[in-house]
Structure formats: structure tokens, C-alpha cells
Amino acid sequence: MRNLAVLGVLVVVLAPLALVLPPAQQAVAVRVLIFALMAIGWNVMSGFGGMFSFGHAAYFGIGAYTSVWLLVKHNVSPWLGMLAGAALAAAFGTLTGFLALRYRLRGAYFALATFAVAEMLRLLATGSDLVNRAVGYNVPLLRGNSWSMLQFPAGSPNYFWVGLGLVAAAVAISLLYLRSRAGRFTLAARDDEVAAASVGVPVLRYQLFTIALSAAITAVAGVFYVQYYLYVNPDLAFGASVSIQAILPAVIGGVGTVWGPVVGAVILGPLSDVTATLLRQPPEFLGFLAGRGGLDVMLYAILLIVIVLALPQGVYGAAAERLRRWRS
Amino acid sequence: MSGVVVTQAVITGILTGGVYGLVAMGLTLIFGVLDIVNFAHGAFLALALFLTYGVVRTTGAHPYLALLIAVPVMFGLGWLVQFTVLNRAMGKPLANQLLITLAVSLLIENGLLLFFGADPRSVRFPGEHGIGVFGAVASLSRVLAFAAALVLAAGLYLFLRRTRVGTAIRAVAANRQGAELVGVDVRHIYALTFAIGTACAGAAGTLVAPFTTIEPTTGSLFTIIAFVVVVLGGLGNVLGALAGGVLIGLTEQLGGVFVPSQSSLLIVFAVFLLVLFLRPQGLFGRTG
Amino acid sequence: MAILSVLGVSKAFRGLRALDAVSFEVGRGEILGVIGPNGAGKTTLFSVLAGALPPDAGRVVLDGRNITGGPAHRVARAGLVRTFQLMRPFASMSVLDNVCIAAMTRVRSRREAHARAVDVVKRVGLEKWQDARADTLPTAWLKRLELARALATRPRVLLLDEVLAGLAPAEREPVLDLLAGLRERDGLTMVFVEHVMAAVMRLSDRVLVLDQGAVLMSGPPGQVTADPRVIEVYLGEEPC
Numbered sequence: 115m116r117n118l119a120v121l122g123v124l125v126v127v128l129a130p131l132a133l134v135l136p137p138a139q140q141a142v143a144v145r146v147l148i149f150a151l152m153a154i155g156w157n158v159m160s161g162f163g164g165m166f167s168f169g170h171a172a173y174f175g176i177g178a179y180t181s182v183w184l185l186v187k188h189n190v191s192p193w194l195g196m197l198a199g200a201a202l203a204a205a206f207g208t209l210t211g212f213l214a215l216r217y218r219l220r221g222a223y224f225a226l227a228t229f230a231v232a233e234m235l236r237l238l239a240t241g242s243d244l245v246n247r248a249v250g251y252n253v254p255l256l257r258g259n260s261w262s263m264l265q266f267p268a269g270s271p272n273y274f275w276v277g278l279g280l281v282a283a284a285v286a287i288s289l290l291y292l293r294s295r296a297g298r299f300t301l302a303a304r305d306d307e308v309a310a311a312s313v314g315v316p317v318l319r320y321q322l323f324t325i326a327l328s329a330a331i332t333a334v335a336g337v338f339y340v341q342y343y344l345y346v347n348p349d350l351a352f353g354a355s356v357s358i359q360a361i362l363p364a365v366i367g368g369v370g371t372v373w374g375p376v377v378g379a380v381i382l383g384p385l386s387d388v389t390a391t392l393l394r395q396p397p398e399f400l401g402f403l404a405g406r407g408g409l410d411v412m413l414y415a416i417l418l419i420v421i422v423l424a425l426p427q428g429v430y431g432a433a434a435e436r437l438r439r440w441r442s
Numbered sequence: 443m444s445g446v447v448v449t450q451a452v453i454t455g456i457l458t459g460g461v462y463g464l465v466a467m468g469l470t471l472i473f474g475v476l477d478i479v480n481f482a483h484g485a486f487l488a489l490a491l492f493l494t495y496g497v498v499r500t501t502g503a504h505p506y507l508a509l510l511i512a513v514p515v516m517f518g519l520g521w522l523v524q525f526t527v528l529n530r531a532m533g534k535p536l537a538n539q540l541l542i543t544l545a546v547s548l549l550i551e552n553g554l555l556l557f558f559g560a561d562p563r564s565v566r567f568p569g570e571h572g573i574g575v576f577g578a579v580a581s582l583s584r585v586l587a588f589a590a591a592l593v594l595a596a597g598l599y600l601f602l603r604r605t606r607v608g609t610a611i612r613a614v615a616a617n618r619q620g621a622e623l624v625g626v627d628v629r630h631i632y633a634l635t636f637a638i639g640t641a642c643a644g645a646a647g648t649l650v651a652p653f654t655t656i657e658p659t660t661g662s663l664f665t666i667i668a669f670v671v672v673v674l675g676g677l678g679n680v681l682g683a684l685a686g687g688v689l690i691g692l693t694e695q696l697g698g699v700f701v702p703s704q705s706s707l708l709i710v711f712a713v714f715l716l717v718l719f720l721r722p723q724g725l726f727g728r729t730g
Numbered sequence: 731m732a733i734l735s736v737l738g739v740s741k742a743f744r745g746l747r748a749l750d751a752v753s754f755e756v757g758r759g760e761i762l763g764v765i766g767p768n769g770a771g772k773t774t775l776f777s778v779l780a781g782a783l784p785p786d787a788g789r790v791v792l793d794g795r796n797i798t799g800g801p802a803h804r805v806a807r808a809g810l811v812r813t814f815q816l817m818r819p820f821a822s823m824s825v826l827d828n829v830c831i832a833a834m835t836r837v838r839s840r841r842e843a844h845a846r847a848v849d850v851v852k853r854v855g856l857e858k859w860q861d862a863r864a865d866t867l868p869t870a871w872l873k874r875l876e877l878a879r880a881l882a883t884r885p886r887v888l889l890l891d892e893v894l895a896g897l898a899p900a901e902r903e904p905v906l907d908l909l910a911g912l913r914e915r916d917g918l919t920m921v922f923v924e925h926v927m928a929a930v931m932r933l934s935d936r937v938l939v940l941d942q943g944a945v946l947m948s949g950p951p952g953q954v955t956a957d958p959r960v961i962e963v964y965l966g967e968e969p970c
Contacts, residue, residue: 160537166536166537168540213719214719217718217722218722219722221536222536222540223673223718225479226479226673227715227718229666230711230715230718233666234708234712237704237707237708237711240705241703241705241708295834295840298827298830298834299831299834301820302820302823302828302831304822305820305821305822306819308782308802309819309820310820311782311801311806312802312806312812313835313880313882313883314803314806314807314811314835314836314883315831315835316803316804354662358544358548361541365537365541369537403556403557407555407560408553408554408556408658409552409556411548412548412553412556414545415546415548416545416549418541418542418544419542419545419546422531422541422542422545423531423542
């Protein structure tokens, strides 16, 4: 399939970047990859599935905490932690999704419910001795490269390659999913749930499957995050900003498309760094802003408004549509 | 469990709840009339908090005097936001509106962060002292805030019921097309309603300034609580929002007393989910 | 034995009796027309039959199998499929994909489902629109898409909710021919709600009259439409 071929080419072309980029840019690149992974996960449920989630931090955090807890307490490899985290997040998503859908929560109510669930996890983690309360966990530092424990020295290109591999896998999964029976049924249910049921599509079953897949991908992002930044606490894992970070790239790039979340991540990832650099040396009359935070998020917000109003299909989505029309 | 502790929790809960109700009233009005989930609601409150701080710092005036500035400013800002930005997203999918109000909230909160920094600030209430209420102690500022909230609530209710504009608002909430047919300028009503909603948030911001930590993230907390109250009280139900606010205030305080190990917010969220699942129309149902 | 038996179905909405002990049977290969003034409960009846709405009382039996209460997708799988008065296409997909979805619920092989969809699309006359996005179709063709989707599931009983509504008189004939052909060629059993009397007269073997949620009478079309009670119930209704 053409898209898979494009994916393959991209991976081959981008891989050498890790060797060429200076450390600061490397960090940005890894951040882009983490954003992309989170957004791809969010997009599966909210874009393909049409179920707007405002609490994806729940899955991210479950992935992060499961893996880091297994690592710190039982020295389990984060690769296994990924599997465990993904499985746990999928199960959790299926359960909460079932409750929400069964009680007929839709639209804004559904979104608010997902938010409440993520917040509850954050509060539970903050108050629970089982997971170290607000202190969180530090990943024990290892010396040198360890592929088995997914830890490398700071600035190592291996992180980029792992991230690239994970994002490529997620994109491939999205592509295969869209073509699959499950994916087609999910899209139909998204377009019109009642009509889909009336021709025999078991809507609830496929909605739950979509949620589970979405949760699993986002959980993997959480594990990778912990292994890269070597630290996690309830706010970093379950905070509202995490949920927002999963949404923004997908919306900017194009909800419901395969490449949209990736494009969005590429746009947003470097933005933080650009604003931080600007603020480090601000112009004279804005001198009091030096070293302050918040400008990057303000730019995200403005970009978000512009996209939603002017380009609701997202940057990639609009470009793809324009191309399609030009072809026919 | 000491009776005094419980009484204290009840009193504080009711007093805080009244202000929650005021914030929620604005939100439920917006929800009920425009069908918009206003994630930026708390941000307007935060803006009013900082405005109050600024007024007190520069003029040394009584914080409540800031109401004269905060309320009109939030009203005007709300009108602006609705008219220029949100209006274009009306009739579009829900996600669009959610995202725009989210963006506005991020814009405001991070703007505050950028200009004021993250350090918490406070405003003192002149003549602050404790008042004995049924054996518990209530700070003067809280009591006055509660009273003011009730007055504003009554004012809003009467405005909606007794004035022509208020009736127009209720008409649009009940049946947009019908209202248009009888000559109501719906776009102006939308802007007006949103502005009233944000003005409520603004008023609440000034009222709570004396006893709330003033930092950019305070707004988010109020947004969350406002949503819980709105769902509890019933979408669009202004009196329900007041009642819901008091209920949540009580839940929060009593939760803190009986389950001290966990954050009281956890219990609030648990109540929220229960209401969403079992009675999404709220305890009092939706009004037109 | 009748293919569809409706036994004492009742449904009320907050005190308003939408369906009142409705009972009737439909024989194999029979075409039953359901008529009645607006608000008589026809769409509610369809929703209950299709399993989208659980009845307060009564049973719906399809070929000996109790399908009361749904869920909707299981009723569709059992062979009872409905179309909607207000069309509900899968807007983001092409016409062919819309029909494919329906075929895929019955057939595991994608190739077979695709082939079936192409065949059905041709039968309803939509080949020219095959690859167009469903939300670009005009009303008349959306109706056919509804029909095509339902047919792709190879239903045993087809419920048609005002399939002619919104069609200009010139557009109606081809649809009626299509429906008549379905019965001739496939022996499809159909229950259809319609306001257009000419269509009811032409297509139905029997007609069922609903008024205020209850069955007023049933019988051959000529007899029913001449009955004074039926005429009275329609008094004030617009002739089509």
C-alpha cells in the first residue's frame, strides 16, 4: 500500500538525523516523537472513533506508572513495562468506556467524564503511598547504553531511533486499522451510530476496541516518556496538560487522518524551544518577561484558534483534501 | 467525630458553595443558551482575581471596589470573545467549540503567567475577622462573599424572568428558530449571554480574592468545580446551579473531614461521575 | 407461518401512549402497507420492531425467533432491517463503501462483500454515483443508498419508513418499480410506511391503518381506503 511505502521511506530518510543533530535539537526531535505518539493514540479514539476524549492523560499515566513501578520495585525491563502498561491501559479504557457508553454519555458529557476519570487518577496517585504520592519515581540511572532496559546516556541517538520506531509502528497500526473490518465499522459508527446498528454493525463492541487500541498506544508513549526524562510524578503523568498535549497536535495536523497527528507534532514540538529562546533574550521593552514561562502555550492557543476557525481539517487534512480535489 | 468540626465544615461548605453557585450560574447560562462548554470560565475568574490584586496594590482601595472594574471588564471581554471568535464556531461540531474555549483558557492563564509570574499572591480584606455562626467560625470576607453571591443570583434570576431581554434569552435557550422568527436578534443574545456568564465569573473572582490564593492556575480549579456544579444542578438551570454549588461546597468540606487522607476533590469527582452516569439531567433537571 | 408476528406491542412516552397493544402478522413475501395520520405511531412502531426502542409490553417474533427489545444490530443480523425517513448515510464514505459496510456484517471475505456491494449498487441504479462521497448525493439518490445498504444485508423482512418522502412524482415510479421487483425476484417481505396513497394502492397486498397508536383496521387496499372510519381519521390531512 502506498502509505506504508511512504512510511518506510520516511523512516529510512529520518533515521540518520539522529547522528547529525546537535544535542539541543535532538531533545526537540524526541519531544516531537513523544507528542506524535500521544496524538496518534488520541486520534484513534477521538478522530477515527469520533469519541472526543479530554482525559487521555489517564492512559499515558497508567503506562508511565505501570512501567516505572515494575522497574523500580521488581527491576522489570521497560519493554515488558510497555506491554504491561498498554494492556492495563487498554483494560482500563475498555471498562470506563463501557460504563460511559452504556450510560449513553455523548459529546460534551462524554468528554467531561473522561476528564473526571483522568483527574481522579491523578488525585489517587497523589494521595497513595502505593505509588509514592506526589513525590513520584526516579528511574535508577544506568551507565552506558542499555537496550534491554531502554536507557541510554543523555543525547544518545538511540532514543531518537526508539522513538522513531514506536511512531512508525503506531502509524502502521493506524493504517492497517483503517483498512480492517474493525476500522471500517468504527468509521461507520462514527458517521452514524444508529444507521450502523440498523445494518447489523455491533457498534459498542467496536467502539470499545477502538478505545482499547487508543489507550494502548498512548500508554506506550507514557513509558517512553519516563525512560527518556527519567522521572515521573502524578502531575506529569495524569495532569490536564498531558491530555491537552495529546489533543493539540492531532487537531493542528488534522483529526481523523493518519498523518495529521504527526504533522501537528512536527509543528508544535519546536515551538516551545523557539519561544524559550526568544524569552531568554527578549527585546528591551519586554525585559521583564525574561525567563518567564507561558509564551509557548499562548502561541499554541492562538494557533489552535486559527486552525479551528480557518482550517478545521488541520494543516495536513486541508492539504490532502486540496490534493484530492486537484487530482479529480 | 467532633460536632464542632462537622459544624465548621458545614458552615464553610455552605459559604464556599454559594460562591461556587455564582460561578456555575454563569456557566450554566452559557451552556443552556449557547450549548457551549466554556472551558475558559475559570480563566475569566482568574483574570478578575489578578485585576482585583492590581487595583488593591495600586490604589489601596477595598477589594470589593474592584467589582466596579472587574465585572464590566469581564463582561466586555466575554462579549468580545463570543462575538469575534466563538460565533464562527456556532453550529459546527462540538469539538470545535470545546477547542476554542480551551484555547481561550490557555491564552488567558498563560498570559497571566507570563505577565505576573507563577508566585502566589494575596489580597487582604480590611476589617477581616471571625464571626461566630452556630458555634463555628466564619471569616467576614466569606460571609460577605456568600451574601453577595446570593444577591447577584437573585438579580440574575429576576433579570431572566422579569425583563424583556431576559425573556428573550430564555426564548433562545428554549427554541432558537422560534425566537428568531419572532424577531429576536440571536447573535446579540448569544454575545450578551456569554458576557453575562463571564461577568458572573468575574464578580466571583473579586469576591473570593480575599480568601483565595491568587495564581494563574486558580482559574482551572474553579472551572472544574463549576462544571461539576452545572451537571449536578442541571444544564441551563440557574437556581439549580446555586443549589448545586452549595451541595458541592458541602461535599468538599465534609469530604475533607470524613476522608482526610484523600483530596476532597476526589470525592467531588466521584459524585460528578455518579451524576453523569445515573442522572445526567442533574438533580433538578434542565429548564428552558 | 407468518414471517413476522407483532403481538400486543405497547409503548408510552411519559404518559403519552405512542403504541397501544398493536398486533398484526406479515406473511412470507407479503407487502404490508402501514398508513395513518401524523403522530399515529408509525415511526415508533418501526423503531420497536427494529429493536431500537424496547416496548413496554408485547413481543416481536421474526420467523419463530423472539427479537423483542433488540439490540438493534442483533435484530438486523436476524434479518429484519429498516430504512430511515430522514436519510442517514455514512457521510465520510463513498456510496460503494456505505453499502460495503452493510455487506461486511454478513460476509467475512472482503472480496465477497465488495462484490455483493457492487451488485446491489447496480440493482438500485447507483453505479454512476458509486465512488462519490455519500454526503454529496441529492435526496433521491440518498433514498436509494438507504435501500441499497439495507439490501446488502440480504434481509428477510425490510421495513421502509416513508421511502418516497421528499421525492418528486417523477422520481417515485422508478423506486416503486424497484420495490415491486424486489418482491418478484427475491421474494422479499416488506412492511412500508407511506403517505403517498397511490403507492400504497399499487404496492400493498394488505394495508394496516394506525390511529393514535392503535390498529384501526387491516385488509386489502381497496377495502381499507374506502372504509368510512379510515376516511374520517384522515379528514383534514393533505392529499398527496
